[in-house]
Amino acid sequence: MSIEQAETALFIGGHDPSGGAGLTADIQTATALGVHPLSIVTALTVQDTENVEQIESVDPDWLEACFGRVVSDIHPDSIKVGLWGSQAVGERLATLLEKVRPVPIVLDPIWKASGGFLLAQDGWADVVCSRFLPITTLLTPNWIELQALAPSAPTADEAARALLTLGPGAILVTGGDQDLNRPYVTSTLYASDGTIERWNDARLPAAFHGSGCTLAAACASYLARGYPLKMAVRAGLRWTHLALVKARPIGHGGQIPFRAGVPP
């Protein structure tokens, strides 16, 4: 990373006014990791650190206009996709992304807010599986999202293997929402070369608002900097764990990850 020649990452997702999740998480993470953040809003939300109250998706034509204008001015070194808010936006986005390959694409398959509000719509899993997975470099589901994407698989291992056959480069399954009584959180990386890596991090006592966004954004930022896929995942997990260790109780809900560099 040099100051003169900045790597850039394009973040496509929802806006969260509380600054915990969504594009604020993306912008802070990329900036802290030395990558210039481009961003396109797919959906606005009314939410706080506890839950989402309303969501409003943009028009697919608007999305396409934003995408075309940004990408023709600045070539992104990686792209991260989060919430897209409507079936029509999801499908248009897949069509746009198919045209800019081989830029690395991280997909954070957002299904529900931690507070319980359903963010995906009918047909969401189909769009992810049929349109996005063939062009995705890294998919980052938690356990609940993995089950939503592969509901008939009896175990996480089998779910991840089933999704891998659809074409993504790797699947990182995070375990923050599983086995809550264990003192550690297991993250598992299933790569298309057949390898599996697992990491155990100490389970932190707090709940968080924006931890999944932070992890996916960190992986996308390291990919933008040219890290190979597995190294980007390892670095992203480590950086995110530190951001969670330093998280702060800013609102009444989940703590917000600390995503700043060292202030001047």
Added chain:
Amino acid sequence: MSIEQAETALFIGGHDPSGGAGLTADIQTATALGVHPLSIVTALTVQDTENVEQIESVDPDWLEACFGRVVSDIHPDSIKVGLWGSQAVGERLATLLEKVRPVPIVLDPIWKASGGFLLAQDGWADVVCSRFLPITTLLTPNWIELQALAPSAPTADEAARALLTLGPGAILVTGGDQDLNRPYVTSTLYASDGTIERWNDARLPAAFHGSGCTLAAACASYLARGYPLKMAVRAGLRWTHLALVKARPIGHGGQIPFRAGVPP
């Protein structure tokens, strides 16, 4: 600033996909200065580093729902307002801000994009003068914006004095868009106590995309940290000048200010 007890600033303005101006500038600046950024989108734009192509404002009821939800969860230590996109949103916003006083409010009166696209609408100057200036702590116009707000004043000094009678705590007039042949840029702070301070910074050779947003966000961040008004302005000017010195040519248009802390 401590890591445990974060100050927060609420940024209300437009979203710029290029990451040069608007809420990305705000989020990066606050984060680099140790302040947690809350944000509310008033308008989405299609733009790049050269100019704005389209703008679409949110509904005033949506703005009010966002504002109510964020402010009831997290009390902001300062508020910065930029672009609001429509007369109805501007007026509703003024009504909402009147209720949360005495939080310091920075108003960056955005009139035109640097590429020339008109961002203000008919009646904008009236809303600024009649609704916002009485509740504004710091107004940060450049010369063109100052003229748009006080068109009948023959000089900048007289324009600033006329606007001061409407109630703001201070007006910081930036000179980046004036006297382009001089080797320095003059910034002038007119305070309601009658004092005037001027600073000359070396004029930098590049054009920038997002310099005004960065300055206003830096002043709002220092106000959130408890700096008195004049100290916040001095610190904001100095920080912004450094961000411009380190700016990078990321797109084809203006350079983007460098608003990161030191990356880990």
